[in-house]
Amino acid sequence: MTAQDATRETKSMLLNVGPSHPAMHGVIRLVTELEGETVVKVEAEIGYLHRAFEKSCEQSSWTQAIPYTDRLNYVSPLINNFGYCGAVEKLLGIDITERCRYIRVIMGEISRVTDHLTCIAASAMELGAMTAFLYLMKAREYLYEIIEEVTGARLTISYGRIGGVKGDLPAGVEGRLETALKKTEKEIREVDKLLTRNRIFVDRTRDVGILTKEDAVSYSITGPMGRASGINYDVRKAFPHFAYDKVEFDVPLGERGDNYDRYLVRMEEMRQSIRIIRQCMRDIPGGPVNVNAAGKTIPSFDLVDQAKLGHTAGLIDAFAAVEPTLEGSERPFHDRVMTADKRVGLPQKENTYGNIEGLMNHFKLIMDYHGIRPPAGDTYFAVEGANGELGFYVASDGKDRPYRVRVRPPCFFNMAGLHKMLEGYMIADIVATFGSINMIAGELDR
């Protein structure tokens, strides 16, 4: 350094990135201190999408809190649903049916794929790869169609129920799901060809935004980000919930913890999720439904005709082949996806309208100030959300409303460690790094 340089005055510049910056997803402000184009210091200001999740849950009944959980991580709402329901089930100490476990795994993994698709699409678009964005959105649309078919909605689905799910998988969904998965795989392969060896993409992401393993541990960062930094922690493996102990899958790990590793981990996780879905669709238990005493299916109108003729002997245990509705309330489908526990499961509609026990059961679960009442106490239940460990801490004081529903949102911890990934890099790298984090404001600010 010459004497002339030493006398030259340098001043750092303060720059606000966001909150109405497109790469900040509209809801976060990064106060950055720049020296030239190098980022010296970053502070993230959050809270622009605070929607009072906890307060709203405390004012609603245990079941009514489910729609609020949809909107936490709105890119993978099914996982949130199942996480919350799992926590309340743990508090109540009830078991869900085997088929329901598999349905939760299948739908949760579809959700995880949509989440990773969206994340990679958005981060690629922010780096200028519009084609990859459009391809991945196309793939997401195939999966949304399946989600819509099963749950009745595309995005905010409220499909989980305490003690089960809203309804059984519709008839013939296996084929359509397989078609959708094949199409999705094709799009993923296309994007893999477009991005993975793309010089521009690699230059923007390789060795940028490095999060070391130590930092990831000290900020308790989990999920794809933690795994990209080399932490072998996946809630699905560490604490197998639902049916994850019965399926085989690999947990991809990164080495460097940079943006490129996070991209690769997400790509591999999508393939693993599809593998899980295929195994579950193969292994999902059905149960003796839709068959008569001789083991044959009876269409419902035949059942009625037979009964009219007085041929009721073999029909007493037979099930009519009726269309499964979204309510899942027809007799053959109800038991498969809903627990038999009367404290939480709505009775079959036949019983509600047919006898006083069913009517009272329905009344006690639906009416205000009756409802589901977990015993006083608290519990913590975690599932592997798309961004990491998604934990629900629920506390009950024995009433029909939650005393407290606290979420451990994976994004919050990612945001806490954000400055480690941005400081020391160029200002243009903020967009690349921020895109690879997959910040979801709904669960960050709650």
Place this chain on the structure above:
Amino acid sequence: MEDLSTEGPGFITSKLSEAVAWARKFSIFVYPFVTACCGMEYMSAASGHYDMDRFGAGLPRFSPRQADVLLVVGTISHKIAPILRRVYDQMCEPKWVVAFGVCTCTGGFYDNYSTVQGIDTILPVDIYIPGCPPRPEAVLDGLIKLQTKIEHQKQIL
């Protein structure tokens, strides 16, 4: 009694106005103010499957100076409301506002201390698209309604 010949627009002005209306209707540059869940459906509506570009609204502009339509997508909390208002104030006339999703229309089921109960409390809204979130078809319907509105209003030149 007024002279009838000076009242109302003449032939050339009315034809010019129609031409401008037609042009404005099919060259909508949206500013997507995306905050929450509805953004996912906005992405679906904007990309290939539903393709908002068919209606001339395919190119989002992330600068308020270059945008005609402010698309408010997602819950507006009290913390972000001043920023939304500032973005609206920075836009040049003529400008339109679309409330995308029930949170922006009325606050939706976030009836609580942190959420603005409808963005029409802070800025004028032209089209409301209800739904939580609205389906892409509903978004396209809202867009067509906005086009109709643009077409039939008085064109300020």
